[in-house]
Amino acid sequence: MAQAAMHQFAAPMLMPTPPQLQPPQEIGGWVQDRVLGSGGFGTVTLWRHKESSETVALKKTRQELNPKNRERWKLEVDIMKRLKHDHVVTAMDVPDPLKPSVDHLPFLAMEFCSGGDLRKVLSRPENYCGMREIDVRNVVRHIASGVEYLHSKRIIHRDLKPENIVLQEEEGGEVVYKLIDLGYAKDLDQGSVCSSFVGTLQYLAPELFASQKYTRTVDYWSFGTLVFECITGSRPFLPNRNPVQWHLEVKRKKQDTHIRAYEERPGEIKLASDIPAPHHLCQPLVERFESWLQLMLRWEPHSRGGGGNNRATCFELLDSILDLKIVHVLDMHTGQLYSYPVEEDETVESLMIRLALETQMPVEQQELMFSTGMSPDPNGKVSQCWDEPGKDDNIVFLFNKNYIDDSKWVVRPLPEVVKVMIAEPHTLQPYPERKKSYGLSYHYCRLMADAYNQLFKGSRASMLNLLRLQNMLTKLVKEISSSFSTYKGQEAHFIASLECDMEKYAEQSTTGITSEKMFRSWRETQKEVEAVTAVHQEEVLKHESASTALQTKLVQPQRSPLARRRQIEELDDIAKQALNLFNELRQTPREERIHYRDSQKMVRVVLNCVTKRDNLVKDIYTHLMKLIELRKEVKELLPKMQRTLKDIEESRKKLTAFQRKRQQDLWTLLKVVLQKVPGNSPDPVPTNPGGLENRSLSSSTSSVSSVYLEKTCEESMVAKSENHDVGGRFSEMFSSIINLESDSFSNTQSLDWSFLEDGKEARDNRDNTPESVEESL
Numbered sequence: 001m002a003q004a005a006m007h008q009f010a011a012p013m014l015m016p017t018p019p020q021l022q023p024p025q026e027i028g029g030w031v032q033d034r035v036l037g038s039g040g041f042g043t044v045t046l047w048r049h050k051e052s053s054e055t056v057a058l059k060k061t062r063q064e065l066n067p068k069n070r071e072r073w074k075l076e077v078d079i080m081k082r083l084k085h086d087h088v089v090t091a092m093d094v095p096d097p098l099k100p101s102v103d104h105l106p107f108l109a110m111e112f113c114s115g116g117d118l119r120k121v122l123s124r125p126e127n128y129c130g131m132r133e134i135d136v137r138n139v140v141r142h143i144a145s146g147v148e149y150l151h152s153k154r155i156i157h158r159d160l161k162p163e164n165i166v167l168q169e170e171e172g173g174e175v176v177y178k179l180i181d182l183g184y185a186k187d188l189d190q191g192s193v194c195s196s197f198v199g200t201l202q203y204l205a206p207e208l209f210a211s212q213k214y215t216r217t218v219d220y221w222s223f224g225t226l227v228f229e230c231i232t233g234s235r236p237f238l239p240n241r242n243p244v245q246w247h248l249e250v251k252r253k254k255q256d257t258h259i260r261a262y263e264e265r266p267g268e269i270k271l272a273s274d275i276p277a278p279h280h281l282c283q284p285l286v287e288r289f290e291s292w293l294q295l296m297l298r299w300e301p302h303s304r305g306g307g308g309n310n311r312a313t314c315f316e317l318l319d320s321i322l323d324l325k326i327v328h329v330l331d332m333h334t335g336q337l338y339s340y341p342v343e344e345d346e347t348v349e350s351l352m353i354r355l356a357l358e359t360q361m362p363v364e365q366q367e368l369m370f371s372t373g374m375s376p377d378p379n380g381k382v383s384q385c386w387d388e389p390g391k392d393d394n395i396v397f398l399f400n401k402n403y404i405d406d407s408k409w410v411v412r413p414l415p416e417v418v419k420v421m422i423a424e425p426h427t428l429q430p431y432p433e434r435k436k437s438y439g440l441s442y443h444y445c446r447l448m449a450d451a452y453n454q455l456f457k458g459s460r461a462s463m464l465n466l467l468r469l470q471n472m473l474t475k476l477v478k479e480i481s482s483s484f485s486t487y488k489g490q491e492a493h494f495i496a497s498l499e500c501d502m503e504k505y506a507e508q509s510t511t512g513i514t515s516e517k518m519f520r521s522w523r524e525t526q527k528e529v530e531a532v533t534a535v536h537q538e539e540v541l542k543h544e545s546a547s548t549a550l551q552t553k554l555v556q557p558q559r560s561p562l563a564r565r566r567q568i569e570e571l572d573d574i575a576k577q578a579l580n581l582f583n584e585l586r587q588t589p590r591e592e593r594i595h596y597r598d599s600q601k602m603v604r605v606v607l608n609c610v611t612k613r614d615n616l617v618k619d620i621y622t623h624l625m626k627l628i629e630l631r632k633e634v635k636e637l638l639p640k641m642q643r644t645l646k647d648i649e650e651s652r653k654k655l656t657a658f659q660r661k662r663q664q665d666l667w668t669l670l671k672v673v674l675q676k677v678p679g680n681s682p683d684p685v686p687t688n689p690g691g692l693e694n695r696s697l698s699s700s701t702s703s704v705s706s707v708y709l710e711k712t713c714e715e716s717m718v719a720k721s722e723n724h725d726v727g728g729r730f731s732e733m734f735s736s737i738i739n740l741e742s743d744s745f746s747n748t749q750s751l752d753w754s755f756l757e758d759g760k761e762a763r764d765n766r767d768n769t770p771e772s773v774e775e776s777l
Contacts, residue, residue: 026050028097046112047098056092059108060100070105077108079155079182087146089113089166089180113178115167122162122229125582126446128439130233130279134389139165139230141322142177147223148315150179151216157182160222161203162229201243202235207301209247220305220314224296228259231279231289236260236297238269240432251299259293278415278443282328282339288321327351327385328395329368331359332458332624333408335451335617337395346382355398367399371457373464397458404628406621412447415440418606425603428596431588438585441602442578445609449571452616456568459620462627463557469634470554476641477547483648484540490655491533498526501662513673518665525658532651539644546637553630562623567616574609581605 025032033046033055042061048054061073080091092109094100100107118139121127131139143165150157157164157179164181205221207214228236238246238261249269250261258271273294275286295314298304306313329338329351340354352363368385369375376384376396387394414422421429421437429437502522561567581602 028095030056030095030097047095049095055112056095056098057110057112058094058098059110061105063105065105073105076182077106080108080110083150083153083155083182085146085149086176087142087178088149089178110180111168113166113168113180115169115175117167118162118165118177118226118230121167122233125439125442125579125586128233128582129443130231130281132280133282133285136227136230136281137322137389138175139177140227140318143179143223143226144315144318146177146179147219148312151219151312155182156214156216157219157222158208159203160219160226162226165226202239204243205301206247206251206299209243215301217301217304220296220312224259224293227289227296228275228293231275231281233279236293238263254299256298256300256303257294259290259297278440278447282326282337284324284326284339284341285321288324292317292321325383325386326389327382329355329385329398330395330454330458331355331361331398332455332462333361333398333400333404334359334410335455336410337454342382342386344381344383348376348378348380348382348385351382351385352378359398361398361400365400365402367401369397369399369458369461369465371395371397371461371464373461373466373468375465395454395457397461399458399462399628402628402632404621404624406618409617409621412444412451414444414606414610418444421599422603422606425600426598428598430596431585431593434597434599435585437599438578438582438602441606442575442582445571445575445578445606448609448613449568449575452571452613452620453568455617455620459562459624459627462624462631466554466557466627466631466634469631469638470551472638473547473550473634473641476638476645477544480540480543480641480645480648483645483652484536487536487648487652487655488533490652491529494529494655494659495526497659498522498662501666513669515665515669518669521665522662525662529655529658532654536644536648536651539647543637543641543644547641550630550633550637553633557623557626557630560623562620567620570612571609571616574605574612577605578602578609 029050030047031050033048036044036046036057038044042059044057044059047056047058065073077091080089084090090111092111094107094109098107098109121131121135130136143160147157147160159181160179164179166178166180168176168178170176201209203222203225205214205218208218225235225237236259237243237250246261246269250271253269253271254261255271257273259273260276261269261271262276264270273290275281275290275293279286281289292314295306295317296304306317308314308316324341325343327340327342329340330336331338336359338355338358340351342351348368349363352366352368355361355366356363367375370385385396417433417437418441421441502519505519
């Protein structure tokens with residue numbers, strides 16, 4: 001946080017810190033760590049406490065300042081002590097041992113921001129074409145918050161620039177951007193309109209440049225200029241020229257919507273209203289930032305920022321931009337990335353309709369997929385497709401369910417400057433031209449590596465989806481096998497018990513009770529069960545065979561080199577080669593930059609990148625085609641297997657129902673027999689009910705009681721004995737059935753046996769109108 005103080009002075013005034021030749025200075029337990037920066041006003045030094053390791057950045061000014069600058073310094077110290085905000089560097093109390101003497105100007109103690117300043121970030125080669133989207137979002141949000149806070153305190157910063165924004169690295173890796181250097185800040189309580197000429201020229205508002213009266217809208221211009229540079233990597237108005245050179249011409253031509261000026265040809269200045277490529281923002285953000293910059297970079301101060309009553313329009317508009325929820329969808333057929341702002345109540349289906357209009361892919365053929373291989377619910381909210389900006393897996397992948405090929409892949413064109421370099425690799429170029437072509441060459445190589453990385457992630461998502469389907473297939477095969485095994489056990493028990501019943505029935509039919517309808521039903525049931533079992537057996541074998549063949553096919557793509565990250569590393573290495581060449585060029589000593597050089601090394605790297613990209617894209621599309629074909633096969637097999645599993649489960653239920661029906665048949669027979677037993681019931685027995693044949697009892701239509709009244713005592717005893725024997729055979733038969741079911745059926749206890757109680761109640765309470773056996777059956 002001392003780095004904060006390091007940039008309390010304008011960049012042109014910073015001088016390299018000479019190496020310390022003497023031991024570190026120590027005062028009251030505080031040790032001078034190093035000089036962070038120095039300038040016209042004085043120096044900023046980092047002090048560290050020996051015991052607590054507490055740090056403080058101490059800004060000291062020179063005593064020989066003129067009265068105007070002395071007042072300016074006192075104003076800065078006074079303003080800093082009054083401010084407390086997350087995005088304004090925090091002033092601290094000067095430790096007692098480090099306080100100045102009474103006759104010395106006051107010191108300013110500040111937190112130490114260890115991440116450097118924004119200029120250092122923008123100067124990195126990887127940010128030559130602008131910062132990443134997530135970084136742009138963070139810078140804009142944090143600095144807007146700091147500027148709005150200053151304005152709420154009636155303070156104009158007047159010197160917003162990358163050098164006056166520092167980075168504090170918080171725990172967890174989060175970077176916080178903070179405003180520093182309020183040396184030029186103006187307290188509006190001294191007058192809402194000011195006229196002093198301050199600030200750095202490149203970021204200076206036109207009215208300050210012209211020494212006119214100004215308000216806080218000067219900060220809007222500087223802030224807009226800074227944001228444009230964060231997005232594109234360069235300032236908006238002729239960045240290679242001094243403002244004195246372009247100020248009058250831009251003023252003469254500029255309209256309210258113009259946000260940049262450039263030279264199309266030497267001496268020919270043009271203005272435009274768009275954010276130029278290349279950059280790292282998605283299209284929805286580009287369009288909205290263009291509108292916002294058109295507010296911030298208006299030449300006339302009174303219209304700049306959009307006005308507003310309680311709050312400036314520019315800050316409200318910025319909040320709506322930064323709070324925008326954007327879903328990114330990568331079309332795996334073309335490699336195109338589509339970005340859509342979405343609302344909370346929007347559904348995935350509505351997103352698919354928008355995709356259909358843009359990609360010409362019908363909704364019914366679309367398959368959306370997350371990086372995990374899972375698919376969103378089409379009927380659910382689109383929020384399931386959105387993730388916080390900056391997440392690596394915040395892209396949804398779009399596939400066609402039926403096919404994929406590389407013929408629709410959209411090849412990203414080379415920048416024109418790079419095309420010229422490749423066409424004339426031996427041509428000697430001045431340093432500025434080579435710097436531009438090298439910077440764009442690196443950006444292109446990095447873009448190709450990132451594009452292939454996204455394509456690889458889509459391929460990996462497809463593989464993970466296929467593995468999920470494979471797991472479903474494996475699980476389903478096991479379920480079918482288990483269910484069929486259970487069914488076979490039930491079927492074997494059912495057939496065995498049925499055959500036993502039929503055998504016992506046949507044995508007693510010559511002397512007992514018969515029902516051809518019941519016996520015929522049993523035989524038909526046996527045939528039906530055996531036929532269904534044969535069908536299930538055939539289906540299970542067919543599915544097992546198809547599953548085994550598919551499992552063999554599924555192993556191949558998993559072992560493919562294209563399922564690994566090695567190819568991504570190849571393109572990453574090429575991008576690093578381009579970065580190294582760009583860095584070497586940037587580090588060229590100033591005295592040697594006057595020489596012309598060719599670009600053969602960079603040309604070789606770019607051509608290697610293009611060749612490698614084309615080969616990898618072709619290979620990965622071949623790999624993707626195999627995955628899609630396999631996925632189609634699995635998806636065709638899964639419903640068939642699910643139907644088979646459902647059919648087996650239904651057959652198991654039918655077996656249970658058949659078993660129960662047969663038990664009811666037997667108990668109905670038993671009930672009829674018991675009704676015929678002498679003395680068992682005073683009620684009359686129906687005459688030959690439903691075709692029932694009772695060869696051991698009289699066929700007379702008279703009641704059982706009247707028949708037996710005519711019998712001798714000896715005959716009654718014989719009849720009783722025979723009845724006892726029949727009852728014994730039925731009892732033995734049902735005991736056998738119950739024992740068999742106990743061994744083979746785990747769910748026998750769940751059957752409804754309440755009809756037995758019903759039968760008992762019926763014997764005790766039945767009415768005088770008897771049913772036939774055939775009707776009961």
